[in-house]
Amino acid sequence: MPAATSALHLVLTGDPALYTIVRLSLLVSLSAVLLAAGIGVPLGALLALTRFRGRTGAIVLLNALMGLPPVVVGLVVFMFLSRSGPLGSWGLLFTPPAMVIAQTILVTPIIAALSRQTIEDLWVEYRDELTAMSIGPVRRVTTLIWDARISLLTALLAGFGRAAAEVGAIMIVGGNIEGFTRTMTTAIALETSKGDLPLAIGLGVVLMIIVLLINALAWGARRAGERIAG
Amino acid sequence: MRGPMSDLPLSLVDVTILAGEVAILNEVSVTFTGGAPTVLIGPNGAGKTTLLRAAMGLVPATRGRIAWGGRDDAPPDKRAIMFQRPVMLRRSVADNILYALRAANAPGETLQDRTQDLLTLVGLQHLARRPARRLSGGEQQRLALARALARAPTVLFLDEPTASLDPYATKTIEDLVRAIAKLGVKVVMSTHDLGQARRIGGDIVLMHRGRVVEHTPGAQFFDEPRTQEARKFMAGELLV
Numbered sequence: 001m002p003a004a005t006s007a008l009h010l011v012l013t014g015d016p017a018l019y020t021i022v023r024l025s026l027l028v029s030l031s032a033v034l035l036a037a038g039i040g041v042p043l044g045a046l047l048a049l050t051r052f053r054g055r056t057g058a059i060v061l062l063n064a065l066m067g068l069p070p071v072v073v074g075l076v077v078f079m080f081l082s083r084s085g086p087l088g089s090w091g092l093l094f095t096p097p098a099m100v101i102a103q104t105i106l107v108t109p110i111i112a113a114l115s116r117q118t119i120e121d122l123w124v125e126y127r128d129e130l131t132a133m134s135i136g137p138v139r140r141v142t143t144l145i146w147d148a149r150i151s152l153l154t155a156l157l158a159g160f161g162r163a164a165a166e167v168g169a170i171m172i173v174g175g176n177i178e179g180f181t182r183t184m185t186t187a188i189a190l191e192t193s194k195g196d197l198p199l200a201i202g203l204g205v206v207l208m209i210i211v212l213l214i215n216a217l218a219w220g221a222r223r224a225g226e227r228i229a230g
Numbered sequence: 231m232r233g234p235m236s237d238l239p240l241s242l243v244d245v246t247i248l249a250g251e252v253a254i255l256n257e258v259s260v261t262f263t264g265g266a267p268t269v270l271i272g273p274n275g276a277g278k279t280t281l282l283r284a285a286m287g288l289v290p291a292t293r294g295r296i297a298w299g300g301r302d303d304a305p306p307d308k309r310a311i312m313f314q315r316p317v318m319l320r321r322s323v324a325d326n327i328l329y330a331l332r333a334a335n336a337p338g339e340t341l342q343d344r345t346q347d348l349l350t351l352v353g354l355q356h357l358a359r360r361p362a363r364r365l366s367g368g369e370q371q372r373l374a375l376a377r378a379l380a381r382a383p384t385v386l387f388l389d390e391p392t393a394s395l396d397p398y399a400t401k402t403i404e405d406l407v408r409a410i411a412k413l414g415v416k417v418v419m420s421t422h423d424l425g426q427a428r429r430i431g432g433d434i435v436l437m438h439r440g441r442v443v444e445h446t447p448g449a450q451f452f453d454e455p456r457t458q459e460a461r462k463f464m465a466g467e468l469l470v
Contacts, residue, residue, distance in 0.1 A: 147319060229321050
């Protein structure tokens with residue numbers, strides 16, 4: 001297993017090329033999840049707590065968008081950001097911000113849909129008490145988001161999993177430029193096709209470790225939250 | 231505990247509440263005034279919970295009028311309700327009370343003292359930091375009572391506050407209800423327990439099939455019930 005040995009060497013010796021890729025990947029995916037949380041959680045709360053014509057359709061659409069194909073998102077963002085596109089003047093194509101935009105679009109429906117379900121379930125439970133306490137709409141939303149924070153963390157994790165694992169969208173809008181827009185998933189795809197398995201395996205190992213670590217942290221946070229808040 | 235405005239007398243006049251075609255309350259007229267607790271009794275489905283919710287202002291009347299202190303648009307600031315299965319917010323015991331105090335716009339500088347006072351009143355001061363959802367059933371009822379009292383109500387509605395509690399927890403709640411009534415809060419509570427109604431009720435409202443069948447002082451109700459339904463109910467016969 002010479003490839004695996006070389007991969008382990010790259011990981012353990014802190015190979016600069018490998019860790020540059022890891023850093024960028026984390027930066028892009030975490031930024032996308034934070035942005036998506038800022039949009040998705042309030043959107044989920046809005047859908048959970050308001051009644052309007054077409055609400056059911058909106059929920060069905062949101063749930064369907066959880067399965068957005070990354071390459072389609074990449075294509076659409078590419079068309080918007082390309083020189084001839086409506087946002088071409090921003091000069092974002094083939095930059096990390098373009099990758100963040102694409103991943104945010106991919107992740108927002110996941111966070112919004114899971115938040116909607118979580119907040120709606122809690123609202124069913126809290127409705128009588130909060131109504132009896134004359135809690136207004138804004139406080140109602142903040143209360144539900146705060147009390148559902150542990151479950152919402154799971155929604156964010158699901159979003160991070162989607163962002164960290166996808167390759168199609170960021171390949172199209174990032175261009176996989178070495179040292180600039182190359183992430184773990186695009187590098188793994190490229191290095192595998194080139195036959196450079198050590199770097200691909202090394203990145204794969206790091207990616208798995210990151211996913212495991214983040215899930216372990218979230219699990220710890222969930223346990224701590226349950227101990228403190230019940 | 232009385233505020234400058236009172237919700238008393240609280241009057242329901244010819245109130246009907248429909249759920250679809252079914253009348254949950256059917257032309258109910260009843261008035262609650264200050265003094266000893268009023269106890270609503272009656273079989274399941276008699277309309278006790280709906281009456282309490284309507285009197286709290288949570289359920290609008292389909293027909294008829296509900297007036298609090300003579301006003302049918304009185305804000306619900308001075309009334310509170312404890313549900314049969316109160317929901318504990320996902321936070322500590324003390325934070326549940328703090329939340330209710332803030333919701334009632336209690337002045338910031340009084341929050342800590344009032345939280346302590348309410349915890350002491352319901353005997354939960356030693357559990358202040360415990361997650362509310364980890365309390366026993368009786369403790370949760372007491373916390374819900376403290377949370378309701380955080381609104382400094384003039385009228386407090388209790389929906390079967392001791393259902394599914396053991397005798398010790400039941401006695402604790404009953405003692406609290408008496409203590410709260412002595413503070414000048416009008417308590418209106420529902421129960422299935424005739425013994426409890428006798429122990430607590432200053433006046434008794436017997437409900438059956440969405441109607442008020444009898445509303446009389448407690449002593450009179452138990453010694454000389456006026457209606458056939460009341461006599462049957464106290465004899466343990468089924469009201470169908």
